Amino acid sequence: MSTRTPPASEAAPTHVPAPPSVPVRPRSTPPPGARTVIAAVLVALAGTTLLHTPPAATARAERPPATTTPDTTAVLAAPGPEAGRGSATAPRALAAQAAPGAPAPAAPAAPALAGAPVRFAGKAFDTCEAPSLTVMKAWRGSPYGAVGIYFGGRGRGCPVQKELTPAWVASAHAMGWRLLPLFVGSQAPCVDSLAKRRFAIGSAPATQGTKEGGDAVRAAKALGIGTSSPLYLDIEAYRRGDASCAATTLAFVRAWNREVRRLGYLPGFYSSADTGVRDMETQRRAGTKDLPDVMWFARWRGQPALLTESVLHPDAWTPHARIHQYAGNVTETYGGRTLAIDRNAMDAPVARVTAPARFTTRVPVPLSFVAGGRP
Secondary structure (H helix, E strand, C coil): CCCCCCCHHHCCCCCCCCCCCCCCCCCCCCCHHHHHHHHHHHHHHHHHHHHHCCCHHHHHHCCCCCCCCCCCCCCCCCCCCCCCCCCCCCCCCCCCCCCCCCCCCCCCCCCCCCCCCEEEEEEEEECCCCCCHHHHHHHHHCCCCEEEEEEECCCCCCCCCCCCCHHHHHHHHHHCCEEEEEECCCECCCECCHHHHHHECCCCHHHHHHHHHHHHHHHHHHCCECCCCEEEEECCCECCCCHHHHHHHHHHHHHHHHHHHHCCCEEEEEEEHHHHHHHHHHHHHCCCCCCCCEEEEECCCCCCCCCCCCCCCCCCCCCCCEEEEEEEEEEEEECCEEEEEEEEEEEEEECCECCCHHHCCCCCCCHHHCCCCCC
8 A cells, every 4th residue: 555645636536516406497499380480581591692602613714814924035135236136225124113002013914925036057049039949959969058039029030939839948948958038129219220220119118118028928928937037128239328218218127127027027138238238237326226137238259258247346136147148140050950149158047937747848957957057
């Protein structure tokens, strides 16, 4: 037997008398008529609750859908005047300032993005009329990897392009050729070529440029040339020192660029280094907007000078945005087929071909012609 004295908490409880019982009044039973009224009220209340509670499926359908922001890594930013790619000023994101206590505004929806531009670095040729596919196949043994095609415009020297079809575009691309789409539309009022003067820009150059920019995009799409492709506006050499003529031409070119860019393509520009290209460089240095994204300059010195053209700032339209036409009206033969061509050196965007699959044949493409590769 334990002799330990338990602590107070373990001491035996003392007896507590039970409280006196309180009589409980029996619950009254409502008469039959009252029970009927109560039941009716309960049913009515239940019905009201059901009518004002939307079903779960309806509530989910009215919930705004979640939004996603598309990837923007494929967008080409337009650099500033000293960077040189085209538009003289880059777009800047401005932070919206809300009033104190006001809710933050919703972020604007980002535009849908097309595929990234494809570029090619190497030699290219252009010729007045698109050669047959037989000739293009024979010329695969040439040092050229890209070809200029005159796909549209009222000022083309060879307006009848019997070979230039969606099938031709898809097949030439499948052979490994990269394509440079050239649009020869209206020309400077003081254009040097007598044959081009009947295509002079009119009295409303901006309106005309916008219209022809739309024409260029429609013609490109019809051939299977997709968005993010460059479209090169061909403005032939014109008289230097004519300020009025230069201003009219600039207004036309800027409007053409805006429309082509708005429709998802890259506006390129071809001209003589001493006239159109010189004027574009002057405007770039002045900070003018809506200039070309890619510069194709003609100076026939016999040798490529892609990055050392004297009228262009070394950083202008770089990187990957220049083509130099360094020789013209030369004759070359490959695979037994002869063509009269202009020679070009380039590091610039080329067409993204989206022609229907039925036109495409599976021909291995050399690694040197993959986007961004060098031959």
